[in-house]
Amino acid sequence: MAALLAAEGLHKAFGAVKIAADISFTVAEGEVVGIIGPNGAGKTTLFGLLSGNVPLDKGRIRFDGLDVTGLPNHARARAGIARTYQVPRPFTHMTVAENLRVAAIFGGDLDEAECDDWVAQVLAFTGLTTRAPLLAGRLGLLDRKRHELARALATRPSLLLIDEVAAGLTDGEVDDFIALVGRIKGAGITVVWIEHVMKTMLKATDRLIALAGGEIIAEGAPDVVIADPGVRRVYLGA
Ligand SMILES: Nc1ncnc2c1ncn2[C@@H]1O[C@H](COP(=O)(O)OP(=O)(O)OP(=O)(O)O)[C@@H](O)[C@H]1O
Numbered sequence: 233m234a235a236l237l238a239a240e241g242l243h244k245a246f247g248a249v250k251i252a253a254d255i256s257f258t259v260a261e262g263e264v265v266g267i268i269g270p271n272g273a274g275k276t277t278l279f280g281l282l283s284g285n286v287p288l289d290k291g292r293i294r295f296d297g298l299d300v301t302g303l304p305n306h307a308r309a310r311a312g313i314a315r316t317y318q319v320p321r322p323f324t325h326m327t328v329a330e331n332l333r334v335a336a337i338f339g340g341d342l343d344e345a346e347c348d349d350w351v352a353q354v355l356a357f358t359g360l361t362t363r364a365p366l367l368a369g370r371l372g373l374l375d376r377k378r379h380e381l382a383r384a385l386a387t388r389p390s391l392l393l394i395d396e397v398a399a400g401l402t403d404g405e406v407d408d409f410i411a412l413v414g415r416i417k418g419a420g421i422t423v424v425w426i427e428h429v430m431k432t433m434l435k436a437t438d439r440l441i442a443l444a445g446g447e448i449i450a451e452g453a454p455d456v457v458i459a460d461p462g463v464r465r466v467y468l469g470a
């Protein structure tokens with residue numbers, strides 16, 4: 233499989249604190265890659281670097297045959313990179329469906345005429361059809377998380393970056409997200425998924441990358457990475 237995404241020598245510091253110190257990895261087309269690491273390890277910042285929300289200090293990002301390092305985040309979105317936010321950021325005074333329309337038009341480059349059908353598909357895919365007319369700001373936790381994922385999917389990405397959807401959900405709800413990510417993969421979308429809930433990482437990913445201290449400390453098969461002594465020490469407190 234060809235690499236869809238290649239991060240090469242990423243460096244990022246906030247003041248004196250190094251968040252990424254020479255991080256390199258690739259993600260193959262069709263893969264689901266999990267990112268784990270302790271609080272503050274720089275997982276969300278890494279997504280910011282990939283999506284273009286956070287400027288890089290040094291390094292290069294290639295995506296789908298393009299060098300996107302110098303591109304602003306909206307251009308990367310148009311190129312096919314979508315992300316969710318750990319704290320969802322919908323337009324709270326717009327409905328669920330209207331939020332998806334905005335994403336489809338501005339991120340997915342669809343025109344008004346194509347939009348309705350596509351939004352209906354995304355609503356059905358994410359289990360939000362009955363929520364379509366509700367104001368996004370009034371959704372409960374589970375639907376808020378589904379909606380955040382739906383907004384990213386509405387942009388028609390080839391790469392979806394998911395930042396912690398499972399936190400605070402029940403075991404059954406977590407299983408629903410694992411199934412949903414399976415369907416996203418089945419639809420041909422490549423996924424990078426940050427999560428602290430280990431079950432998601434073990435069940436839904438093809439490969440894990442563990443971050444700590446600004447570096448990749450382990451990478452490989454999920455069960456092997458989770459059992460890695462270094463990972464257990466920094467992450468699982470073992
Ligand atoms: N814009 C910013 N300016 C300064 N420091 C920041 C900024 N964004 C993040 N940080 C700091 O960078 C470090 C990494 O934060 P980040 O949010 O990437 O961690 P994380 O791995 O996603 O953590 P969590 O698991 O808690 O979500 C933290 O110490 C955080 O306080």
Ligand SMILES: [Mg+2]
Nearest residue numbers: 275276277318
């Ligand atoms: Mg985070």
